[in-house]
């Protein structure tokens with residue numbers, strides 16, 4: 136019989152990895168019983184599900200098309216606006232929150248704390264807060280989206296700055312370039328493909344988030360969705376669902392194409 | 407053209423490792439000096455201290471009467487250009503932009519942050535690129551060039567600084583023999599024609615003999631040889647690298663013992 140070995144001095148799997156694997160298995164076994172995963176409920180859930188889907192097989196309410204278009208446009212506008220605002224804020228904040236670019240370790244710590252605070256609650260909760268502050272409409276939605284997005288985006292940007300190699304940075308420093316010059320000429324161009332990837336991913340995520348902000352009256356298609364659900368207007372629900380699906384898919388395809396071009400260097404963003 | 411005066415320089419890294427031990431050295435203006443020594447001898451540490459990329463623990467380094475310290479860092483770096491083993495270019499930027507970064511120390515305005523440079527700087531950068539023979543590659547992305555070409559971009563960036571001295575840390579260690587010769591010839595010609603002081607570390611003793619005006623041998627953070635290439639005999643060479651060969655032999659013995 137052949138003897139199998141892991142590539143370690145004693146041929147056993149590394150201690151910490153074994154521990155992690157064993158713990159995750161135990162955790163899974165425990166949590167399954169805690170959330171009461173009941174096969175009965177899953178199996179019996181099919182009936183109402185099929186019923187619900189059956190209701191969707193109706194002729195769409197074409198008279199709703201105009202309002203749907205307006206609301207979808209509003210959703211997309213909220214997404215783009217919030218993401219744009221968040222990007223403008225996130226780049227400088229991300230620089231301050233990157234260990235290797237921050238002017239002082241203290242600034243770095245503070246920024247990290249602020250960002251994790253912004254990320255702590257989902258958009259919907261922040262939207263509730265802003266709705267109560269500025270009233271109903273897309274404005275609190277944009278504010279909530281932008282706020283949470285900065286929390287994520289600045290963190291991602293900081294992390295892509297932290298992995299920029301020392302080589303380019305030392306190259307610029309050795310010429311006598313100052314701190315801001317080093318950031319602009321060494322860190323920014325090297326981290327750019329990562330930034331672009333982050334931006335596209337977040338745009339995608341924000342569109343989904345914006346689609347449900349209407350649930351709490353913060354603008355977008357979400358309000359119509361929840362109203363139609365309550366009123367059992369299946370002829371509208373189906374239209375809303377399909378249009379969200381179409382826009383999300385479209386954005387996904389677009390961002391895939393763009394990401395590939397940027398990463399493979401076909402787009403010279405900075406020459 | 408600048409003299410480099412190093413006085414009782416010592417460097418201890420944060421982990422307590424003493425890389426340089428009370429090292430003194432005077433380098434003549436306009437000369438081509440090559441530093442030799444086994445791995446870990448402290449060559450990079452010494453060279454990086456001259457540009458202020460490492461700070462000395464004690465002792466002083468002066469470049470044309472300007473002492474290297476925190477206050478003078480920018481003006482030192484403006485006048486002392488570095489050339490690196492791994493080129494240290496910004497790989498996603500064009501060759502031209504990389505060379506223009508050699509002008510950054512002289513351009514403090516906000517415009518430089520927006521990648522705006524005056525015409526004069528383009529002329530200087532273009533001249534530097536012509537000098538290293540890369541005028542054809544001006545708008546190529548730096549990482550699309552071969553290693554030898556990238557190193558020549560590194561030298562062009564140094565030239566764009568209009569420096570008094572060029573410090574080259576193993577400039578040919580990642581290049582093939584032919585590109586190595588091209589790069590070293592370029593550095594020597596620059597040294598002669600423009601009277602720029604060049605200090606380079608190398609691992610190839612033959613190159614050192616061919617190109618250097620003066621060879622400095624280093625071992626364990628100390629200078630163990632200092633003289634013209636003619637004085638660097640093969641027995642000198644053996645004793646300079648002796649420590650290393652002994653280690654290798656011991657390793658071989660250990661390997662045999664395990665086998």
Ligand SMILES: Nc1ncnc2c1ncn2[C@@H]1O[C@H](COP(=O)(O)OP(=O)(O)OP(=O)(O)O)[C@@H](O)[C@H]1O
Pocket residue numbers: 419420421423424425443444445446447448449450451452
């Ligand atoms: N940042 C650092 N922290 C701790 N020790 C370091 C650091 N940089 C270098 N050293 C140590 O200092 C010693 C001298 O390093 P240095 O890079 O100057 O040697 P070198 O002569 O350039 O070697 P090589 O020929 O391999 O480039 C080495 O033993 C190295 O391990």
Ligand SMILES: [Mg+2]
Pocket residue numbers: 449450451575576
């Ligand atoms: Mg070295």
